[in-house]
Amino acid sequence: AQGAAMPFGNTHNQLKMKYTxxxxxxxxxxxxxxxxxxxxxxxxxxxxxxxxxxxxxxDDIIQTGVDNxxxxxxxxxxxxxxxxxxxxxFKDLLDPVIQDRHGGYKPTxxxxxxxxxxxLKGGDDLDPNYVLSCRVRTGRSxxxxxxxxxxxxxxxxxxxxxxxxxLASLSGDLKGKYYALKNMTEAEQQQLIDDHFLFDKPVSPxxxxxxMARDWPDARGIWHNDNKTFLVWVNEEDHLRxxxxxxxxxxxxxxxxxxxxxxxxxxxxxxxxxxxxWNEHLGxxxxxxxxxxxxxxGGVHVKxxxxxxxxxxxxxxxxxxxxxxxxxxxxxxxxxxxxxxSNADRLGFSEVELVQMVVDGVKLLIEMEKKLEKGQPIDDLxxxxx
Amino acid sequence: MPFNCHNDYKMKFSxxxxxxxxxxxxxxxxxxxxxxxxxxxxxxxxxxxxxxDDVIQTGVDNxxxxxxxxxxxxxxxxxxxxxFKDLLDPVISDRHGGYKPTxxxxxxxxxxxLKGGDDLDPNYVLSSRVRTGRSxxxxxxxxxxxxxxxxxxxxxxxxxLASLEGEFKGKYYPLEGMSDAEQEQLIADHFLFDKPVSPxxxxxxMARDWPDGRGIWHNDNKTFLVWVNEEDHLRxxxxxxxxxxxxxxxxxxxxLQKIEEIFxxxxxxxxWNEHLGxxxxxxxxxxxxxxGGVHVKxxxxxxxxxxxxxxxxxxxxxxxxxxxxxxxxxxxxxxSNADRLGSSEVEQVQLVVDGVKLMVEMEKKLEKGESIDGMxxxxx
Numbered sequence: 001a002q003g004a005a006m007p008f009g010n011t012h013n014q015l016k017m018k019y020t021x022x023x024x025x026x027x028x029x030x031x032x033x034x035x036x037x038x039x040x041x042x043x044x045x046x047x048x049x050x051x052x053x054x055x056x057x058x059d060d061i062i063q064t065g066v067d068n069x070x071x072x073x074x075x076x077x078x079x080x081x082x083x084x085x086x087x088x089x090f091k092d093l094l095d096p097v098i099q100d101r102h103g104g105y106k107p108t109x110x111x112x113x114x115x116x117x118x119x120l121k122g123g124d125d126l127d128p129n130y131v132l133s134c135r136v137r138t139g140r141s142x143x144x145x146x147x148x149x150x151x152x153x154x155x156x157x158x159x160x161x162x163x164x165x166x167l168a169s170l171s172g173d174l175k176g177k178y179y180a181l182k183n184m185t186e187a188e189q190q191q192l193i194d195d196h197f198l199f200d201k202p203v204s205p206x207x208x209x210x211x212m213a214r215d216w217p218d219a220r221g222i223w224h225n226d227n228k229t230f231l232v233w234v235n236e237e238d239h240l241r242x243x244x245x246x247x248x249x250x251x252x253x254x255x256x257x258x259x260x261x262x263x264x265x266x267x268x269x270x271x272x273x274x275x276x277x278w279n280e281h282l283g284x285x286x287x288x289x290x291x292x293x294x295x296x297x298g299g300v301h302v303k304x305x306x307x308x309x310x311x312x313x314x315x316x317x318x319x320x321x322x323x324x325x326x327x328x329x330x331x332x333x334x335x336x337x338x339x340x341x342s343n344a345d346r347l348g349f350s351e352v353e354l355v356q357m358v359v360d361g362v363k364l365l366i367e368m369e370k371k372l373e374k375g376q377p378i379d380d381l382x383x384x385x386x
Numbered sequence: 387m388p389f390n391c392h393n394d395y396k397m398k399f400s401x402x403x404x405x406x407x408x409x410x411x412x413x414x415x416x417x418x419x420x421x422x423x424x425x426x427x428x429x430x431x432x433x434x435x436x437x438x439d440d441v442i443q444t445g446v447d448n449x450x451x452x453x454x455x456x457x458x459x460x461x462x463x464x465x466x467x468x469x470f471k472d473l474l475d476p477v478i479s480d481r482h483g484g485y486k487p488t489x490x491x492x493x494x495x496x497x498x499x500l501k502g503g504d505d506l507d508p509n510y511v512l513s514s515r516v517r518t519g520r521s522x523x524x525x526x527x528x529x530x531x532x533x534x535x536x537x538x539x540x541x542x543x544x545x546x547l548a549s550l551e552g553e554f555k556g557k558y559y560p561l562e563g564m565s566d567a568e569q570e571q572l573i574a575d576h577f578l579f580d581k582p583v584s585p586x587x588x589x590x591x592m593a594r595d596w597p598d599g600r601g602i603w604h605n606d607n608k609t610f611l612v613w614v615n616e617e618d619h620l621r622x623x624x625x626x627x628x629x630x631x632x633x634x635x636x637x638x639x640x641x642l643q644k645i646e647e648i649f650x651x652x653x654x655x656x657x658w659n660e661h662l663g664x665x666x667x668x669x670x671x672x673x674x675x676x677x678g679g680v681h682v683k684x685x686x687x688x689x690x691x692x693x694x695x696x697x698x699x700x701x702x703x704x705x706x707x708x709x710x711x712x713x714x715x716x717x718x719x720x721x722s723n724a725d726r727l728g729s730s731e732v733e734q735v736q737l738v739v740d741g742v743k744l745m746v747e748m749e750k751k752l753e754k755g756e757s758i759d760g761m762x763x764x765x766x
Contacts, residue, residue, distance in 0.1 A: 012435030012436075055395060066594075154398075154399025155396075
């Protein structure tokens, strides 16, 4: 099947084949990312002559990981997909990367999708004295188009056009408006900044080196509903990033809106002859292998000044399958004892399962915080590993 | 005909769908690229697979610079200038003073043809420097080359430079694995180049795989320097303190020709043709690729209302002493030739020598409170 789709004689790749694998193999001696840990000279040799039907090659996949040796605190992935077929044509590299990143997920494993918010137990009563806000985000890719590292302007604009048409048909609580980055007024821009909605041209070399910022700000934009609780980013790091958020502790409502909105958007795309990239092994297919599966990060901003200083804090988070970040997002520090607590997993668990972990885990952490406030121990509350 | 499946894939989208939005743009590429030209060239590919979108990406991503008219396009290989001539010829014409597709460029690296230049007043001229670039035939250029190619260029360059002797005897320092001591010395000598941060360069793909295959070579005397695999395959620099431009230019010509001979022996001459001269990554550096200049004290002349006009007439340009985009400090300016294509190396350095000599005379007059009106030159 691969041979039938495989184009032959891509000139640029052919030119590079004149050089030996040793001459072309990247120097990864200073590197510490998932790609660098997996890519051997043998693997490079086996894959370097291949390309996907749209022309994405091994060197394209790994460029970001070659250019960015590593991050002191975070184990970066170091590779990206340029289209849906990347995950198949280059599975010899990406399967081990996925396995390392997603807790041993095997090439034969199946991923389940569950976007039925009714399956979430509780989550509507996280203590708002501690939980300041709730948020769930994911990404979606539109089948038939290349992904941000590789897509052309024509493709990106087509993704934008389809997306804005679909979003324009949403109604009720989801009725909203699209703001293209290209022709935003100053007033609109300031409002979006104040709402913490605006995304800017990526500055991280992790993203720039993969080619995602080409042609900025062409065909990039932000859509949000009038209530400012449901937000879609178009053509940033993925075709679509979908975010549901609100102040306070009602994660159930945030998740319900998330599932409802996503499902409606998916239906609208299908009506227009387009589906999301999805398969039963990898779930939703996104640009970065770290976001496969659900692509879901659900979390809260929560006050845990005592808990966070407890010697077992990290250990407890791990057992609960949660991770912490500062309230500025990944790589930021916590301010005033307020942490961003979210699910650590993406692949191998359903959306409901992951949000359940957040709901149950945060509930427990708050109980612990209250105990510590009263000077009581929390030893008997410490959970077993999930 | 080269086969490029990615380019073929993009042809599914219409011309209007793919044409970049250049409405905010002010660079040479944006001024030249029409939908007609885009439509004509978009299906083409050089033999190594470089496409129109590759050529223009940096100009699409960087709308413009407030003070400088940037070029906004690059070559990925020697053939780019041929396959995409419908875009690049007009860009070259705009950038190089009306240079026509039929014009011929002359190369003259015979330093003996330079008149004078050994006596620029060292009380005013602090240092003299000549630089150019060279591309090695048979390899693609920095926006496009693979690791294997870049390493191949580095290997050839090291061999060539290692065989130099006498005043050209020197040492190569690869960027990768440089010791801290070596790095500090190179910084102190103002020799070290770093990973490009300018988006003009990074958007063109020149910084890929950094620092693999990059390095700096210099002679023991620290007067002749070669950068390997930065913005071009080779950047060659001759420099020294004081006003003896003739000596700097002599060393430049002799060193360059020695290097060229060695590359030729390995069947890898420099990219050159009689229309464009030396082929480099950026169309602004075609022809001689030469920037010859001095750091010179002109505190009075630089505040004279006719300073800019005098420079224009002398075919010179000014920069701060930190290079392009920097401000001058203490009345010290970097004065160099403005042209690259359509005049020879000797002619361009002659303009610098004669022009700087005149400006130093003007400075001296102004110091004495005398007028310089009688000295203002005609347009060269």
